[in-house]
Amino acid sequence: MLKSNFAVKRKLLTSQKTLLLFYLVFLQMSYVFAQDMPRVRATIDTLCTPYMGGRGYGRDATDKGERKAAEYLAEKFKKMGLQYFGKDYFQYFKLDVNTHKVVQLKINNKKLVLGQDFILNPISKSGKGNYKIQQLDSNIFDNEEVQKRFLNENISKKVIILNKKEQKKIVDLPIEIVQKIYTAKAILELQDTKLTATIGTKENSNPIFEVKTSAIPKKLKKAKFVVKSDFLKDYQTQNIIGYVRGRVVPDSFLVFSAHYDHLGKMGNIYFPGANDNASGVSMLLELAEFYAKNPPNYSVAFMFFGAEEAGLIGSQYYTENPLFDLKKIKFLTNLDLVGTGDEGATVVNATLFPEEFSILQELDIKGNYLPKITKRGKAANSDHYFFSQKGVKAFFIYTLGGIKAYHDTDDIAKTLPLTRYTQFFALMKDFIKALDKK
Ligand SMILES: [Zn+2]
Structure with a gap:
């Protein structure tokens, strides 16, 4: 602003009425x-x-x-x-407040780009390893037999993936099933729309990744990840x-x-x-x-x-x-x-x-x-x-x-x-x- 003001002033010295008018308008603008x-x-x-x-x-x-x-x-x-x-x-x-110094994720050995392909859910705790990805049985939501089987399954060395639909329906499942899902090594929550980050003031027991559906391969095998969290009390x-x-x-x-x-x-x-x-x-x-x-x-x-x-x-x-x-x-x-x-x-x-x-x-x-x-x-x-x-x-x-x-x-x-x-x-x-x- 200052610079152009001077420019106008200099021109004014060569003086013309129109320039004077321009200068006055300019002054008024810079006041407003x-x-x-x-x-x-x-x-x-x-x-x-x-x-x-x-x-x-x-x-x-x-x-x-x-x-x-x-x-x-x-x-x-x-x-x-x-x-x-x-x-x-x-x-x-x-x-x-929960913070994260290291956040890395590979699916089937393909490195995903943090911030573009995925982000971390802010309540995530530390975790690392290379584990098999498991999808939920599609009948788990309305078949008690399937639910029982899932409760007896060992998923402590698995990564569970949840698509958008499953993330919505999960609230209707019995609480012990939901708790069980979150005992997996890590959770991959798929997102079809843009990734939106937030801040966590609590911490969960494992890493939860929010991953763009478009960033992952069709056939899912393994997820390799490193998360180092630091919960600041x-x-x-x-x-x-x-x-x-x-x-x-x-x-x-x-x-x-x-x-x-x-x-x-x-x-x-x-x-x-x-x-x-x-x-x-x-x-x-x-x-x-x-x-x-x-x-x-x-x-x-x-x-x-x-x-x-x-x-x-x-x-x-x-x-x-x-x-x-x-x-x-x-x-x-x-x-x-x-x-x-x-x-x-x-x-x-x-x-x-x-x-x-x-x-x-x-x-x-x-x-x-x-x-x-x-x-x-x-x-x-x-x-x-x-x-x-x-x-x-x-x-x-x-x-x-x-x-x-x-x-x-x-x-x-x-x-x-x-x-x-x-x-x-x-x-x-x-x-x-x-x-x-x-
Ligand atoms: Zn904001």
């Missing part, structure tokens, strides 16, 4: 879209580097991506001169919280939140999490940059929550240990997955707070920002949830359209379109301006 896209890109790129390791967990310092990201964010707050509530920007909490991680002091009513807060953690590493791969949620983090930093220079009437707090992907753990911890009275939050806006926007955005909790939703929608139409804003009811799908459960007015907004990558290795910085990023930013500013008057 105050944030700087190269800086946004740099933030997202940094958060998605291998160094940040998918902002996940590990025993060794090099694997503590969540900590590296937290320090990076606290440093940003410090540079902007944001205030903190305690002795610094960090609020610590603990969680149990009472792992310490953190939320990062800062605020800009309001000019008129500093003890009341407008809050922006975004989770900065993601899925971390799995064997030799990591999940960059560009849309989820480097996009939201970068947006909060841009908003913090703006409000640090333009403090509103109310204070504005910026909350980066940890361990969202592990089950909203950081934000739940915050609502149980708030740094100021939750009643002092005028409104909370949670941003998660805001890197697209071609098809608009969706607002979770819109039906709970129709007044704020109509304000947002009107501002969007007036500013011509997003193609549409759709409403949704309550959902426990991001960090707004425990706030609204405690009676705090809160929205969770995510953008629609563009890329399909989600909880996979394709959610990378390079292909994140940021289609309506500047418009979304402007909408957030307008929304806060409207709420700041209330």
Whole structure:
């Protein structure tokens, strides 16, 4: 932005009326879209580097991506001169989390590619070996004789494979059969659609692989695998919280939140999490940059929550240990997955707070920002949830359209379109301006 601004200035010296007009329009644009896209890109790129390791967990310092990201964010707050509530920007909490240093799988001696052909179910424990693959008898679901036979079978040196249909039907089987299936050396769960990774806060007794049906041969013989898990009990991680002091009513807060953690590493791969949620983090930093220079009437707090992907753990911890009275939050806006926007955005909790939703929608139409804003009811799908459960007015907004990558290795910085990023930013500013008057 700065560079092209200078270019316009230089041309202006050669002076023509049209150029002057162009310059004025340009100035106005740079006022409306105050944030700087190269800086946004740099933030997202940094958060998605291998160094940040998918902002996940590990025993060794090099694997503590969540900590590296937290320090990076606290440093940003410090540079902007944001205030903190305690002795610094960090609020610590603990969680149990399962991690995997080594993940390898071969079927009939063909090496499968981690992240593309298969992923590991996050509750998997360590295991290794080369074992025969066994399919379930198709009659097991409705024939008691077959079930009895299976219970007497020795499968402790077998790998059981389950197709999608069997995975669905398995819940109808007697519990002892289900338990028996999971005593196999390993389980291969076939997936016909895309692989979607998650985080495990428990551990199972053996490895469970989620394998793409298209990646395996027709005739299944043997599965060779190595999984080294490391279950981290009472792992310490953190939320990062800062605020800009309001000019008129500093003890009341407008809050922006975004989770900065993601899925971390799995064997030799990591999940960059560009849309989820480097996009939201970068947006909060841009908003913090703006409000640090333009403090509103109310204070504005910026909350980066940890361990969202592990089950909203950081934000739940915050609502149980708030740094100021939750009643002092005028409104909370949670941003998660805001890197697209071609098809608009969706607002979770819109039906709970129709007044704020109509304000947002009107501002969007007036500013011509997003193609549409759709409403949704309550959902426990991001960090707004425990706030609204405690009676705090809160929205969770995510953008629609563009890329399909989600909880996979394709959610990378390079292909994140940021289609309506500047418009979304402007909408957030307008929304806060409207709420700041209330
Ligand atoms: Zn996520």
